[in-house]
Amino acid sequence: MVGFVILYFVYQRQEKLYHAKCAIDGIAQADCSLMEKIWTDFTSANFFILLVVIIAFMISNASRAIRWQMMLKSMGFKTKFPNAIGAIMAAYLTNLGVPRSGEIVRAGIISKYEHIPLEKAIGTVVLDRIVDVISLLIVIFLAFVLSFDHMSGYFEKNFNLMTNIQQLVYNPVFIASLMILGLIVAGGFYVYRERIFNSSLGKKVANILKGFMDGIYSIFKLEKPWWFLFHSVIIWLMYFLMTYFCFFAYEPTSHLGPIAGLVVFVFGSLGVVFPAPGGMGSYQFLVGESLGFFNVNAADAFSFSNIVFFAVQLFCNILFGILAFILLPIYNKDEK
Numbered sequence: 434m435v436g437f438v439i440l441y442f443v444y445q446r447q448e449k450l451y452h453a454k455c456a457i458d459g460i461a462q463a464d465c466s467l468m469e470k471i472w473t474d475f476t477s478a479n480f481f482i483l484l485v486v487i488i489a490f491m492i493s494n495a496s497r498a499i500r501w502q503m504m505l506k507s508m509g510f511k512t513k514f515p516n517a518i519g520a521i522m523a524a525y526l527t528n529l530g531v532p533r534s535g536e537i538v539r540a541g542i543i544s545k546y547e548h549i550p551l552e553k554a555i556g557t558v559v560l561d562r563i564v565d566v567i568s569l570l571i572v573i574f575l576a577f578v579l580s581f582d583h584m585s586g587y588f589e590k591n592f593n594l595m596t597n598i599q600q601l602v603y604n605p606v607f608i609a610s611l612m613i614l615g616l617i618v619a620g621g622f623y624v625y626r627e628r629i630f631n632s633s634l635g636k637k638v639a640n641i642l643k644g645f646m647d648g649i650y651s652i653f654k655l656e657k658p659w660w661f662l663f664h665s666v667i668i669w670l671m672y673f674l675m676t677y678f679c680f681f682a683y684e685p686t687s688h689l690g691p692i693a694g695l696v697v698f699v700f701g702s703l704g705v706v707f708p709a710p711g712g713m714g715s716y717q718f719l720v721g722e723s724l725g726f727f728n729v730n731a732a733d734a735f736s737f738s739n740i741v742f743f744a745v746q747l748f749c750n751i752l753f754g755i756l757a758f759i760l761l762p763i764y765n766k767d768e769k
Contacts, residue, residue, distance in 0.1 A: 439714025447721070447735045454732065467732060474683065474736035475743070482682035483744050486675045490749050493671035494521055496664040497561070503661050504557040505549065507654035512547045515764055519757040520546075526754020529747070536562070546765045560652055568669050569702055576699045579692050580726075673698050679741045685733035686724070697723045701741070716742055 448467045455465035498518035505512050520542035524535030540554035655661050677694030680686040689697075700723035705712035717738040724734035 440717060441714075443714050443718045443721075443735075447731055451732045454730065467735070470732060471736050471739055474733075475740055477684075478740050478744070479682040482678055483740075486678050486682070486741075486745055487749055489671045489674045489678065490745060491753075493668045493675075494518055494753075496667040496671070497521055500564075500661055500664040500668070501543075501557060501561060503655055503657070503664075504560060504651040505543070505547075505554075507651040507656065508553060508557075510547060510549050510553075512543065512549075516543060516546045516761065519761045519764070522750070522753040522757040523761070525750040526757070529750060529754075542761065546761065556646065557651055564652075564665060568665060569706075572669060572673075572695070572702070573699050576695050580696050672702070675745060676701060676741065679737070679745070683733075683737050683740055685729055686737050689727055689729075693724075693727045696726065699723075701738075705746075712746070713742070716746070 444467070451467045451470070452462060452465055455462065495518060498514060498521055501521070502512050502514065502517050520539045523542055524539035526535070527538045528535035536558050537555070540551060540558045543549055544551040544554045652661075673695060676698040677691060680689045680694060697720055700719040701712075701716055704716035704719040707715035717735060720738035720741070721731060721734040724737065725731065729737070
């Protein structure tokens, strides 16, 4: 629901801009339909290139599955590749319904079919996301270096809310409130520590936390850390190529180069991070903003963002996610 609401407001904004452009170009309002333009642009896209993009998407998922298997193996769990990649695809599908719920589903599936304690599986999924955040920060830094004027100008103009956040964080009342709350919690825990640790719930929570931390620390026990790094690079290289290749599937963006691809990829990634199903709405908005840096008009940028989002994000995640939910029980039917 959140994604559709965001997409609706983004569409309304783009429709006003498109009508204004039609008025300038002398096109009658009756012949100026943004929805019709999006459909025409989508059906005229190069579907062979979109197929190549889907292949790049699946290569990234294969590398993510192998990387995850390495984490689990470092804890003594040898897993099957179909279960690992199937759990990942099922997680993507679940995220389209409830954002971030896929991480729990992913851990639950691998725990069920590979007989891994759930808390350990969750720990590795969290570790996987931590590595992704670090990778995204590296990619953002690279985009800043290679396209400093575009990136710095946009963030300086649109993210001045950081000043308000800093004012809140450094507010004496805010700091004092946090300190008082921390002292109350720490004091209560200290006073009742023995009762907490000796209770059945306390022991259960302690075991869960230990398993969770084992999953986090699995990165320090990897047998082949460079192989882990290789797959991390492949994952994000494929993500970048998915955006860059899509440029050539749509005529108004076919002239753009790899630097533009990197910038658009970064903005699109930030849109997907937003807690909406697959980044719906936020993805279209930020991709449109970034394409504006390279003189792609708003309507064409909006069409491009929807081609990528619906052809790749939704189609791939729904198709392969459904296949995962259907095939995983069949693949594991002989397991006790």
